[in-house]
Amino acid sequence: MMVTPVVLSFLFPLMGTLVLAFSSGRLGARGSSVIGVGSVGLAALATLWAVLSHTGDREIITLWTWISVGDFQPTIGLGVDGLALVMMAVITGVGFLIHLFAAWYMTGEAGITRFYAWMNLFVFSMMLLVLGDNLLLLFLGWEGVGLCSYGLIGYYYQGLDNARAAFKAFVVTRIGDVFLALGLFLVFMELGTLDIATVLTRAPEFWAEGSATANLAALLVLGGALGKSAQVPLHTWLPDAMAGPTPVSALIHAATMVTAGIYLIARLNGLFLLAPDVMLLVGVIGAISLLLAAFAALAQTDIKRVLAYSTMSQIGYMFLALGVGAFDAAIFHLVTHAFFKALLFLSAGAVIISCHHEQDMRKLGGLWRKLPVAYGGFIVGGAALVALPLVSAGFFSKDEILWQAMAADRNGLLIAGLLGAVLTGIYTVRLVLGTFHGEPGSDHARHPEPGTNLITHHLPLVVLAVLSTFIGAWLYPGLGGLFPDAPGEAVEGGHTLLQVLAIGAVVAGLALAGWLFLMRRPWLDDVASKGAGASLWKLWHHAWGFDALFDRVLVRPWQWSVRMLRFDFINLIMNLPALIARGFNAGLVRSQNGRTRSYAVVMVFGATVILLALALVPGGVA
């Protein structure tokens, strides 16, 4: 096994996990933080080295051969290409900044060692996911990140709600994973391999475009991506996943894990191009998710839930890009989104800790003077989220997505994207105004304790803020050569018109938000508190009632059938021998009373009975 920078980049987090897991608390909070942050830092350096030494071609690093039976020689191998390196850079780079911030955020929490062990394991699994040259290895990483997500959502495991949220995330994503596993079975059965490069070359040879098998395979893989990336209808777990610590939300539920679905579809692009109907479905699901989530984000009061719905909405944009065949644009948005959403979540974390774990917008407010660093993070991150023209990273990536949608002549998707941009502006302004302006809603907000640590508090926020501006967009290398041509390549002109439309949508959103929240605030509160407005608020607050629907249609019938099975009559028959044995036991236990005299009496009685029997039965005495 060769030790290359790529191998080092995922061995460091693995070693970090092992050291932390086997230290069993002997390292102390400080030691655990140093190891947890340090291992990801080293991984980031190794990734940097790998990026610099990359030649541009896809290279396969074979770690070892699993078994060797004749021609059947499955290997554990890593496939390194531009896409994998971009993902690795995001995972270790953003991951390192978030780990660093976590050292500030988690100060004084119980179980730091457990926290960093899970976080490092997550980074390791995510690296495995993007590096695996084989769908099976990818699936291993896929399940690994799901497990870490479960462990970290339920980090504060003493609260029943947190445990429930972790359980829900695990079960809902598992539904998607079952689809993905079935998809892999189908691919292996039809194409005879799970090696990604071979699958992509064989698929067009074996399947005709639009054939039923190709559609089914793409549909099953899409099911897995929907679960992981929290898209309709498998999206209900993401808002509840905010029960975990905020750095976890930043790393797993915004920057990296939830974008694994995007990576999967981009990686298997050849499979999806064979199924145009499924491609269209990908785009439509993206558009629906982005609109549903944007409306839901309008009516949240918890700042982390606003950010969770906005994550869902932004991932919807990425799905939309995938759906029109603009894979490069989807990955571009994935990268910029990782920067600005990590920034927003960490800034939210700074606000939450400074205000003693207060995360309800109604109880915050007026913080902008007292928490300037977090405020700056929110302004820069929010600008990137609403895609503020020219200065923000989000503008370039979102513009690319909308342009590709327009070039692909999918006007429905384009309109959804533009409407989403307006809504994004409104909920972002509402979030910033509600958290940092106006009157403080509670004592915690009146007397916040701002973070002062230069390295663990200021540094991650400032670096992410820089990356969230146009600088972050410049850093993206462009992966056009790796993917089939995007629709925009073939279309001449019209890009300027689209940019005007997109900027118009952003400005309209911001202006509408400014007018609503600054000038017409009392009128707005009045509308939202009664009649149709109140119903709409309630509907959006509960994110269109998906939770209640699933609860009625799936969860409760399931629980009912389980309860019915508990009183199964066959079970009663099976239990009969046990009942009889228990009855004998109860009788015999009573005879065992510990008194020597009564034992003597019973013995005498028994001896008498035997003697009488021997004497009375004819021929008994032989």
Add this chain to the structure above:
Amino acid sequence: MNGIPMEHGLILASILFSLGLAGLMLRRSMLFVLMSLEVMLNSAALAFVVGATAWSQPDGQAMFLLVITLAAAEASVGLALMIQLYQRYRSLDLDAASRMRG
């Protein structure tokens, strides 16, 4: 041997045995339980002697010696147990040592 018929001897032996058995079952003090056991052993030994005399067989006499030896061994074990019982419970009441129930 003449004089005392065998029946008389056997009746005496069974009376002694019954007395011993009743004592064993009814007495609570371990001292009396052990004495009852001695009585029962001796009644059995008496039955051997009576039988041996009646049928002029020496085997019964030999059995008597065996029973005496057994009784001595039994008495030493029983007395050791009794000392232990007294040390643990400060009483000779057998019912006090009934913790091995259930």
